[in-house]
Amino acid sequence: MKQALEQALQAALEELLQDHPDAIAPEVHLTRPKMKEHGDYAANVAMPLARLLKKSPQQIAASILAVVQWPDAVVAADIAGPGFINIRLHQATEAEALKAIVLAGESYGKIAVTADAEKVNLEFVSANPTGPMHVGHGRGAVVGDALASVLNAVGKNVQREYYINDAGVQIGVLANSVWLRMQELEGETIEFPDGAYPGEYIVQIARELLEKHNYVSLTEMDEEARSALVGSESIAANMAMIRDDLAAIGINFDLYFSEQSLHASGRVSELIERLQSEGVVYSGTLPPPKGKEVEDYKSVEQLLFRTTDFGDDVDRPLAKQDGTPTYFAADIAYHYDKHQRGFERMIDVWGADHGGYVSRVQAAMKALTGRERQPDVLLVQMVNLTRDGKPVKMSKRAGTFVTLREVVDEVGADAVRFNFMTRRVESQLDFDLEAAKQKNDENPVYYVQYAYARINAILRKAEDEGHVMGELGDVDVSVLTSHEEQRLVAHLLAYPDALQKAADRLEAYRVATFAMRLAADFHSFYHKNRVVTEDVVLTRARMLLIKAVGQVIRNALNVLGVSTPERM
């Protein structure tokens, strides 16, 4: 319907502007007015034309209305305020759409993924395999997963991908930490250095490794070989834990991609060679960082990628002083690999502390593929964990940081997911453990789920009393005339647009706020109108209405990965 209206207006505009060959008709964009008095749809097209045509917006709106050919469903269109065109539809036309919603069911609002759908790679979480995920990772995980679902729902072919940083010095630290604990468990006296990972999980891994391997033969091994063995097994153990924790909030990846595999297969060095042959690499020195005190700064000649030619601030090193590739070098190889795997679009979800990294990766991809803004990066801001309003002290060094798993176990997956999803990623998020645990109005997730459960309670009650909605075609929706009913209908019809907008802007939180507003409209309706009454016709119409509401709430929560209990 919206499209039909927009087309009608667009056609009218073209006609009007025939006398102005140099004028370009603005794209018609209809909105749903906040206030019912402003009709079902509103268009502001007359306003931007005011200057161009040297007429008042009201006059222009009038000339548009004079030529426009509306679809049958339009009952009235008038000019209001500073030049809005407000369109009113036959109430029954809107309500008829309830039937289509119920018929479509789970697929209402969704676009099917076709064979030629755009291939999107969505990389998120990518927490280091050196320890458990913390709450900040959890936010990125939830946001990434929901965004993947949103994109999938609008017809994109989405792959969820996790990049395992299983290379570099941190892995050596991990191997060393575990080995020290193994020695300790065997009764040796060890000194546990500051830089090592202190957590209890390290001891647990050490214990498991001692069960699998003969300690004495390990001590007899060459140190490098032992470190490699302990390291890779520790990574495997940590990844198993991470996957398990992710599964606990309903997140599964299509692919876990190993950084180490890029080094092992020679793809990183191949990539560096390729860049060299293209002349965007040189040997040079970087100026010392400004504003930050670097005590032992030494100017060193390094292999540098001329990212400044592609929009970055300074050139970036591809190799460390010892000649091994930097993380950056591997990451370029990784993103280039995604490109070669045929993804038309890449989206990365990173923590805000990686913000300074965006321009260099995009610069590298521009150099390699000529494409701008790839990957598209979502920077997720920090989570401040509180309990009863007081900050929860976290220290990674002391091993006292709160893990994502602990939070999920304490407050539940639904509460964690929904709370992480109700805010834009750009804003920092305060997450209070006590508030998230409460099953009351402080907790938006229950508010929405409660609406769904309540709808089901009513439908059960209706059936118990012998009411049958019957064939959709027989339901007379013209009796749904109250303010609350019309609001609900309008809201339901806005769902596909809301989903599309969330996808276009990579803002999954919109689906959450949509669900909350819909739930609010439903609760309001519930208190003013009875569904099950003596009036058979009205009862059937309202059963259809709330069934459609329940369906849309369910669809929205499905996208967000939040459960929809039938009873609460």
Next chain:
RNA sequence: GCGCCUGUAGCUCAACAGGAUAGAGCAACAGCCUUCUAAGCUGUAGGUUGCAGGUUCGAGCCCUGCCAGGCGCGCCA
């Protein structure tokens, strides 16, 4: 010092692509359960949208400058 993000009601956040009277929840106050789930609803109060300029028919949103908070700033990832 430079770059990115943020600043909206006492608190946590919205405001759909620059549109109509800036909205919700919590907290406060006053009401609503012998009728489909009170994990809910209705009402009252609460605002110089950090500050100052600018752009235009119109600015919370765009531009400039300040102020405040967060993140980052070579060979960690």
